[in-house]
Amino acid sequence: MAIVYEFNSNTIGFHHSIDKIPSEDQFKMHAHDEYELLYFVSGNGKFTIEGNTYELKKDSIFLMRPAEIHKISILSDTPYERMVVHFKKEALLNIDPxxxxxxxxxxxxxxxxxxxxxNEFEGLDVRKLFYAMKTDGETVKKxxxxxxxxxxxxxxxxxxSKERKTTHISNKRNDVLGELVNFINRHLSDNLSLEILSNHFYLSKSQLNxxxxVGTGTSIWEYILLKRLMGARNLIKSGVGVVKASQxxxxxxxxxxxRAYKKHYNISPKSDFKMQ
Incomplete structure (x- = not known):
């Protein structure tokens, strides 16, 4: 990945990146602790978010909230260009309490x-605004x-978004996959297994998998593990003890x-706790 421009602070970050010859193995399923806006400039691929697959179209804006799992799938060696903003709620507190x-x-x-x-942003040049996020100078100015x-x-x-709710415009997932994703997210603290899911949805384990x-690009267990790790980490960073957070x-x-925490975050749970 060639980073054209990058800036990061404790509450907000931005990068403009171009992969001239992108490959599928560069882009893993992941999620963030922050909100994310991704402006897709060019490329050829699909964007899967919590089991819903969107075609990557030029001049589209994707938004993800914390812990919303997503993955880019590359369909050709066309250069993949995007601008991405990550921000925490704290970045907006003074403006939007x-x-x-x-x-x-x-x-x-x-x-x-x-x-x-x-083209949905009537009266607003979003492309110009994203490019204007790149500037030279001191940290404060950036x-x-x-x-x-x-x-x-x-x-x-x-x-x-209010207008979409009024007109009932929505991008929804496959019904079974959507119900499966929602069920898992509601029961992350419970005992979850393929057998339990199979019994609940009246589908075989192989069918569910x-x-x-197909819908997410990953296995059910990998998805559950990542969601649980992110949930536990959020508790740890809010001051909850590591054992209690894991349970x-x-x-x-x-x-x-x-072991799973250290492998995924490159830091131990206790070290993360001490940094909060």
Missing amino acids: TGILTKVFDERQMGEDNVYFL HLAIISNLMPVLYKLESM RIFK QFGFSDYSAFY
Whole structure:
């Protein structure tokens, strides 16, 4: 990945990146602790978010909230170019203390209504705003460039999402896959196994795995593990003890939790706890 421009602070980050010859193995299933806006500039592929697959179309904006799992699938060696903003709620607190601007991320089912197109932003040149997030100068100036150009985009998205709800426009998943994803997310703290899921959905284990793999690009267990790790980490960072956090997200064996956590985050749970 060639990074054209990058800026990161404690609460907000931005990068403009181009993969001239992208390959599938570069892009793994993942999620973030922050909100994300991805402006797709060019390329050829699919974007799978919580089991819902969207075609990557030029001048589209994808939005993901914290812990919303997503994955890019590359379909050719066409250069893949995007601009991405990651931000925490704290980045907007002074401007938006009640969280109005993040409702478009939070008040919807995971994996649904993730995409908007630039031609929907009437009266707003979103492309120009994203390019204006890139600037030279001191850290304060770079931070200000991102925040000041992000605000109009978020404000417009908030009003556009209301219009979608009124007109009942939505991007929904395959019914079975959608129900499966929602069920897993509601029961992350419970005992989850393929057998339990198979009994609940009246489908064989192989059928469930096939539906999930085709829809998300990953296995049911990999998905559950990542979701549980992210949930436990959020608790740890909020001050909850590491053992209690692991148990609240379905880990009955702390040593297994420790190994998975260390492998995924490159840091131990206790070290993460001390940093909060």
